[in-house]
Amino acid sequence: MSAALSFEQAPPLSVPFRFFLTAPLFGIAAGVLFALEGDAVLESRWSLQAFAVVHLLTVGFMLQVMVGALLQFLPVAAGANVWRPRLLANLVHPALTLGAVALVAGFLGAGAWTMQVAAVLLGAGVLLFGAAASVGLWRSPAIGPTLRVLQLAVAGLLVATGLGVTLASGFGWRLAVPFVLLQQLHLAWGLLGWALMLVVGVAYLVVPMFQLTPPYALRPSRALPAALLASLSCWTLGALADVAWLAWWATVLGAAGTVGFAAYTLRLQARRKRKVTDTTLRAWRVGMACLLLAVPVSVLARLGWPASLLPRVEYLLGVTVLAGAFPAVIAGMLYKIVPFIEWMHLQRVMTLPPTMQKVIPDARARWQWRLFVASLVLLAGAAAWAPLAVPGGLLFAAACALLEWHLLRAVQLYRSLTPR
Amino acid sequence: MTALSELFAAHHATCDLAFADAEVAGVEARWTEATTTLGRFDALMKTHFASEEETLFPAFEKATGMTQGPTQMMRLEHEQMRALLGRLGTAVTTQDPDEFAGAAETLLVLMQQHNLKEERMLYPMCDRAVGGDAGVVAAVTAQLAS
Ligand SMILES: [Fe+2]
Ligand SMILES: [Fe+2]
Numbered sequence: 189m190s191a192a193l194s195f196e197q198a199p200p201l202s203v204p205f206r207f208f209l210t211a212p213l214f215g216i217a218a219g220v221l222f223a224l225e226g227d228a229v230l231e232s233r234w235s236l237q238a239f240a241v242v243h244l245l246t247v248g249f250m251l252q253v254m255v256g257a258l259l260q261f262l263p264v265a266a267g268a269n270v271w272r273p274r275l276l277a278n279l280v281h282p283a284l285t286l287g288a289v290a291l292v293a294g295f296l297g298a299g300a301w302t303m304q305v306a307a308v309l310l311g312a313g314v315l316l317f318g319a320a321a322s323v324g325l326w327r328s329p330a331i332g333p334t335l336r337v338l339q340l341a342v343a344g345l346l347v348a349t350g351l352g353v354t355l356a357s358g359f360g361w362r363l364a365v366p367f368v369l370l371q372q373l374h375l376a377w378g379l380l381g382w383a384l385m386l387v388v389g390v391a392y393l394v395v396p397m398f399q400l401t402p403p404y405a406l407r408p409s410r411a412l413p414a415a416l417l418a419s420l421s422c423w424t425l426g427a428l429a430d431v432a433w434l435a436w437w438a439t440v441l442g443a444a445g446t447v448g449f450a451a452y453t454l455r456l457q458a459r460r461k462r463k464v465t466d467t468t469l470r471a472w473r474v475g476m477a478c479l480l481l482a483v484p485v486s487v488l489a490r491l492g493w494p495a496s497l498l499p500r501v502e503y504l505l506g507v508t509v510l511a512g513a514f515p516a517v518i519a520g521m522l523y524k525i526v527p528f529i530e531w532m533h534l535q536r537v538m539t540l541p542p543t544m545q546k547v548i549p550d551a552r553a554r555w556q557w558r559l560f561v562a563s564l565v566l567l568a569g570a571a572a573w574a575p576l577a578v579p580g581g582l583l584f585a586a587a588c589a590l591l592e593w594h595l596l597r598a599v600q601l602y603r604s605l606t607p608r
Numbered sequence: 609m610t611a612l613s614e615l616f617a618a619h620h621a622t623c624d625l626a627f628a629d630a631e632v633a634g635v636e637a638r639w640t641e642a643t644t645t646l647g648r649f650d651a652l653m654k655t656h657f658a659s660e661e662e663t664l665f666p667a668f669e670k671a672t673g674m675t676q677g678p679t680q681m682m683r684l685e686h687e688q689m690r691a692l693l694g695r696l697g698t699a700v701t702t703q704d705p706d707e708f709a710g711a712a713e714t715l716l717v718l719m720q721q722h723n724l725k726e727e728r729m730l731y732p733m734c735d736r737a738v739g740g741d742a743g744v745v746a747a748v749t750a751q752l753a754s
Contacts, residue, residue, distance in 0.1 A: 330728045397720035400624050461625055462716075463632035464709075528717045535688060540695070543710025544717070550709075 199259055199273035201533045205599065206281050207256025208522055212592035214248025214288060215515065219563070219585025226570065226577025233502045240295035245510045246378060247310065248288040249588075253518045254386055255280065255317055258338075260529060261390070262321065266328035266335050270320050283313030294359065303360030311353040318346045333409045337389035340413055344381025344420075348374055369427055376423045379509065380416050380442055387475075387517055388412055388449055395453060398524060399469055400461040408452055415445030439490050443483045450479040467553040471520030474561060478512030504571040511584060512564050519560065519591055523553040526595060530602050537606060547598050556594065560587040612664065612739050612748060613731035616656075619752045620723045623652050627716065634700060634708035642700050642708070650693050657686045659751040664734060667744045671737040678730050685722045689715060 218241050222229060225237040232238065259277065263269055270276060287309030294303035325339050351374035358365035396403045419441035426434030454476050457469065485505045492498055527544035534541035566580030626649035633642035665679040692715040699708035738744050 329733075331732055332728050334728075393724065397724065398717070400628055400716075400720075461628045463628050464635050464712075466713075524717065528714065531714050532718075535691070539691075543695075543707070544714045545706065545710030 198263065198529065198532055199270065199277075201529060201602065203273045203277040204256040204260040204529060205526070205595075206277060207252045207259075207284075208526060209592070209595055209599070210281070210285055211249045211252035211256075211518070212588040212595070214244050214252065215588030216585045216592070217292075218244035218249065219581045219583070219588060221581075222567075223578045223581030223585070226581060227574065230499065230503055230570065230574050230577065232499050233506065236295045236297070238506075240292045242506065242510060243288065243291050243295065245515070246383070247284070247291060250383060250514050250518065251284060251288075251314075253522065254383070255284065257390070257521065257525065258321055258342075258386075260525065261393070262324050262338075266325055266330045266338065270324050276316065276320050280313045280317045283309045283316070287313055291356065294356070300360050300362065303356045307353045307356035307360055310349060310356070314345060314349040318342055318349075332392075333404075333406065333413075334389050334392045337385060337392065337409075337413045340417060341382055341386035341389055344377055344385050348378035348382050351377060372427050373424060376420055376438075380445075381420050383514055384446065384449075384479075385413060385416055387514070388416070390521070391449070391453055394521070394524075395456060395472070398462075399457055401456040402459055404452070404456065408448065412445055412449050412452075415441050415448065419445060436490075439487065443487065446479055447483050450476040466550050467557050468520040468524050470554075470557055471516045471523070471560075474557075474564075475513045475516035475520065478508045478516060478564075482508040482513065500571045504568060507564070507567045507571070511567055516560065519556060522591065522595065523548060523550075523556075526598055530598055534602065534605055542601065542605070547601060548594050552594055556587055556590045559583060559590060563587050609740075609742060609745050610749070611735050612745060613727065613735050615745075615748055615752060616660070616664070616731055617723075617727050619652075619656055619659075620727070623649065623656060623719070626652050627712075627719070630696070631709075631712045631716070634696070634712060635705060637703065637705045639700060639703055646696055646700055650697070653689065653693060655751065655754060657690070659748055661686065663744060663747045663751060664738075667738045667741065668730075668734050672733075678725075678733070682722070682726065682730065685718065689718060689722070692718065 221237070221244065222241050225241070228235045228237040229241055233242075259270055259273055287306050290302045290309065291306035294300070294306055321342050322339070325335065325342065328335055351370050354365055355367065355370050355374060357363060358367060358370075392404050392409055395401055419438045422434045422441060423438035425431065426438060454473065457473065460469075482505060485501060485508060489498065489501045489505050524544075527547035530547050531541055531544055563580055563583035563586070566576045566583055570576040570580050626645065630642060630645040630649045633639075633645050661683060665682070669675045669679055692711050695711040696708060696715065699705075699711060
């Protein structure tokens with residue numbers, strides 16, 4: 189163990205904030221694009237418009253926040269200092285941002301070269317981030333299952349990106365890659381291996397921390413990521429070897445892991461010692477409810493039943509996971525970590541720094557949550573009645589815009605208090 | 609002999625409970641109750657800090673020679689928490705629920721991430737370095753019980 193270990197500490201404020209401020213812009217774009225192209229998305233998840241909306245949410249919105257949060261969290265969670273965080277952010281942030289724009293432009297028909305740009309930028313950006321995070325995670329002195337889960341999530345991100353880059357290269361350079369097979373693997377590794385795995389790891393840290401719940405017990409906190417990993421292994425083997433029963437095991441294990449995690453988290457939150465209810469708690473509950481809903485929907489989608497409604501079932505699955513579960517958890521996190529990071533930096537330069545509630549009052553965050561929940565109801569309703577796609581998409585965009593506005597006001601406050 | 613990590617982690621949990629009582633009283637502007645519950649929480653926290661700063665950390669520093677490392681960082685965060693405890697006290701005196709809620713939330717997050725670093729990293733290191741020292745364990749047990 190290194191004698192220089194100091195748990196030191198937070199990177200400069202601009203490192204995580206640039207990712208946090210970029211993310212909601214992609215959420216706005218996703219909402220608007222869905223309002224415009226809802227018919228095509230509802231018709232098939234294989235449509236290019238659906239790919240564009242999905243990647244605005246995943247590569248645009250989710251990946252930005254998750255990378256920014258990890259750069260901030262690794263020192264606290266794992267004592268894992270990231271090497272040269274500012275330089276890393278200077279390289280990774282533009283690569284991910286421009287890469288996401290290029291990718292979506294490519295889906296929307298801007299030409300093969302945009303896919304080439306996307307493949308290079310996203311591949312390089314994720315590889316750089318993944319390498320830096322891995323070095324920190326593997327040298328960490330911390331104990332407990334969180335570390336292992338975060339390592340798995342970073343590995344999942346690298347696999348998902350590798351598959352995605354191969355797909356984008358297939359589009360961009362017109363290579364004969366097995367699109368359907370790669371797409372199935374890409375989706376599973378991205379959603380289960382990276383996004384859900386990361387949420388699990390982060391939940392182990394922040395659910396007890398923010399609400400004073402009992403900690404996740406050791407056995408389930410090892411079993412949950414193991415179930416997700418086993419599901420991914422079955423899915424990958426099943427797809428590569430074309431073995432149907434393995435794919436079924438993947439569904440069962442993935443469903444068990446997801447339900448187990450969401451139900452256990454809700455149960456812990458019900459047993460919290462903290463008596464004040466805030467927006468972050470509400471947002472996490474919505475997120476966990478969305479995960480629980482996603483499981484029966486995904487089973488229906490796997491069964492392909494009823495066949496005539498399959499596109500709508502798959503769309504509903506997309507809503508629960510990509511518009512519901514992950515954005516809910518992300519917004520809940522941002523409303524905590526942005527004010528805390530800001531307080532942390534300000535208390536170094538002033539004696540009475542604004543508290544978290546002064547940076548973003550909970551009442552303000554609550555309005556974002558209301559708007560977000562309303563948009564989810566409409567978006568889910570669009571599965572039954574397509575015209576709801578327009579108000580649903582616009583309301584989702586409005587919720588993201590409000591989030592962005594709250595973050596911008598927090599930055600403005602910071603600027604007004606720090607001499608430069 | 610009980611492990612140092614267990615003694616301190618158990619005391620963290622005691623402090624958490626006291627925090628929860630104080631926070632809700634202050635946020636809901638029940639000032640008489642807030643005065644008592646905050647008083648108890650404040651006393652527990654200061655006992656905890658004292659036990660770490662006066663007994664645990666010096667023993668660890670002496671055994672390992674690490675004086676500028678993690679313990680220094682923890683001392684710094686104790687100072688930050690003391691400042692927020694002071695703001696909570698002022699908020700109760702001036703009966704300001706918004707200031708109370710803000711300071712309480714900030715203290716909660718700071719305290720939790722501090723405790724996490726101690727429980728997952730520093731305390732296990734202390735167990736290895738000075739966990740066999742019966743004098744340290746006895747002193748800590750007495751201090752935390754007071
Ligand atoms: Fe401490
Ligand atoms: Fe402590």
